[in-house]
Amino acid sequence: MPEASSSPLLRRRLRHGRDRLATALITAGGIGVIAAVMAIGVFLAVEVLPLFWSAGADEPAVDIASLWGPQDYPGLAEPAYRWQPTLPEGDPGPRFNLAPLAWGTLEAAAWSLVIAVPLALGAAAHSALFMSRRLRGYLKPALELMEALPGVVVGFLAGLVLAPWLERHLGLGLTLLWLMPLGVVLGGALWSRLPGTARRRLPMGWAALWLVPWLILLWALAGWLAPLLEAWWFGGDLRGWVTATLGLDYASRNAIIIGMAMGFAVMPTIYALAEDALSGVPGRLAEGALALGATRWQALWRVVLPAAAPGVFSAVMIGAGRAVGETMIVLIASGNTALFNANPLDGLRSMAASIAIELPEAAPGGSHYRLLLLAALLLFLFTFLVNTLAEVVRARLRRRYRRLGDSA
């Protein structure tokens, strides 16, 4: 019926009908997609629950105490924490104790934060308040690209390049640790003694660039100094000294290596978020402080940082979430030994790495499988809670900025 379909009333009805249908479809689809993404937590919880009430006949019983407390294992003299899902032939059944894995995860995350947080916050402070606008336009994307480096590449470099290097140059590493900050402060002091023209040629806003050669110089100095100091203090063999005097085992792939690699991987995340928080503080707050005679660092420390503290805090939280869940770096560079000790020079095994290695071999539905799913659930809950907390804090911070911006 050509006349009818061209009648304006019918066409309008058709259009509106189509509109209503499309809206309904979009709604259904959108809710469906969001539900699918949210289903992860539900799936993990449903799969894990049977663990606690229906252990199979040949499966060891699992309860809170056996997962987290020290256990008496046949063949061991005293109660111990052990994660040994598969034992060689002839040994009694598997040993499931999540404590070493949880400890390994937290230890790795803690060391990486120890390295990443000062670096990231320092970088954020510098680029928010001191750096020239043009340089910042280049450097911020460069550091954000650093975030995109795949974990497997960072892990490979940490495990196969950094770990053997540090094992051979432990003295140099230790020297760098104190010489770098000292040298940088010294460089700053020298800079302020420079005549005005030289200082104008090396402005503070571009310090991030012209400090790089200075750092290389310090590195070279450390390379010259390290053998002398090692000979002087530690009898020429720092590694031997660590083992003999401190009584610590030195594993080539250890928690410190993990901390460095993962710190490097997590640092850009924290940097980007913290920088956003710091540079989002209304400019007139800092300007007021500067007008009253404060240096820029004082303005940052007393005015900008307190105003942006929640944002900085949430940046660190999100970094912690990433560090806890990072798999490949820990898998490659940690040695994957499930230990329960505080020695930072020993290996570790994290929950994420355990899941990656063991889950493909675990029989679906068995205790081992469900325990690994429990580990995944713990990771999920931890990161989800940490991120939610960070997000809530950031939302509050945004409101505060709006208020600060309006009240002037």
Place this chain on the structure above:
Amino acid sequence: MRAAWRRAGRARLPRGEGPWAWLAAASISLSLLLLALLLALLATRGLGHFWPGDVTQLTLTDGRAIAGRAVKQAPLPEGGMERLYRTDNRDLDGDIWSWVPVADIEAEDRPRDLVVLERRRWGRFVGRLVAWLPAAGERREGEAAWQGLQARLATLERRREAITRLRDTTLLPLARRLEAGSDPQAARALTEARARIRVLREAMEGGTLVLESAEGRRLRLPAEEVLRARRPNAMGIGAKLAAWGDGVWRFLSEGPRAGNVEGGVWPAIFGTVLMVMLMSLAVTPFGVLAAVYLNEVAHQGRLTRLVRIGVRNLAGVPSIVYGVFGLGVFVYGLGGSIDRWFFEASLPSPTFGTGGLLWASLTLALLTLPVVIVATEEGLARIPERQREGALALGATRLEMLTRVVLPMATPAMLTGMILAVARAAGEVAPLMLVGVAKLAPQVPVDGEFPFLHLERKFMHLGYHLFDTAFHSSDVQAALPVVYATALLLVLVILVLNLTAIFLRHHLRSRHGGLSRC
């Protein structure tokens, strides 16, 4: 002097910013330095691997001779240094490495007649070509032997290509037709093709090299065992550059050999790209749908805000958790059911009930869904409200407003989201280890056999290839060059993708910045 003193006394302002400001500046410099170091290391080692460097011949104080390339140096416990040489010749020495104390080296030189052969078995050979014994004709020595070998290798290469072509274009399709049902014509053609390949194979036999290692041990090698022969010390810079380009091309276009530590990464590149393409096909429509719902359709209340925070947080959930979800739901759940319903004949060996291309793509799609949703939503939120109101005021329905005004304006944001998702997916390895990546996939997921794209097959992936070669190979030192090259390739791919996303986002900002001003 006095003036300076007075000035300092009057204004108590500190001259500098104090130590902390410098430490802050240094932390950014240190990160840049480390990033530059990392990239430089990857670039030099990854690309340097293909450079046909000079081969050194050493004469030691005890009279032994060694030929090889120096790899690294390390201090000896009793003082002095020792150097690691890659001497190859696994069949003669049982090892391809040799540590030599530097003090023991009496003479070092680079004779032009040292040859480096790439062989099908036993890895490389380093030594001298003593003589070339062609199948027909007389024994040749010296430069004539080298030329005879080169000519023979060129013919061998052509025949190898001919065999591969025959197998791919004629033999395999025929075999498949025969599998489907008996077909006398196909059977005859198959026999014929087999005969032709046999003829080519036979033509490849014949010709023997007489080789001598630096230590003076002799070896006879059939010519078809040799893939390539080079004399690096006699090559000029142009020839070396050509060899380098050839090496890079082979790395990108060939399959792995010798337990993944030699040869190329083509199947891994193909697997990565295919998986990422499937993933973006899955993730983009759903991500955009969810974003449109959240931003345009849903009532903007407390619940929507909570959902938005939830979605944003899912981007921070560790990738391995998504892998666990993919294994539990897709592989064991969905895949198991599909197997029971459609592939009962082949049970208990699983078809879809094990990791594969489809499940890996879906898992990564789920993983990157939050990225796409967040990026698209940002784009949608950036579109000024008056654009929508204008469309509605002119009588458009909501659907028309969305498809004609809002979505075209948000296209760069969607693209950005998709590229970010692809960049994230290309670098993820942990979830793939659970849902379908393989160390060495015997069959590529795409071939001429119906249905052409085999979603249930396992595939190779650059990141996993890197992990596996670096960690599970028996000789890590020998695997390192390939690992570096793979890492460089992976980083390059991801950097390019990210730069595209950054560029697009910049473009988007400047465009909409202009819009909201006017």
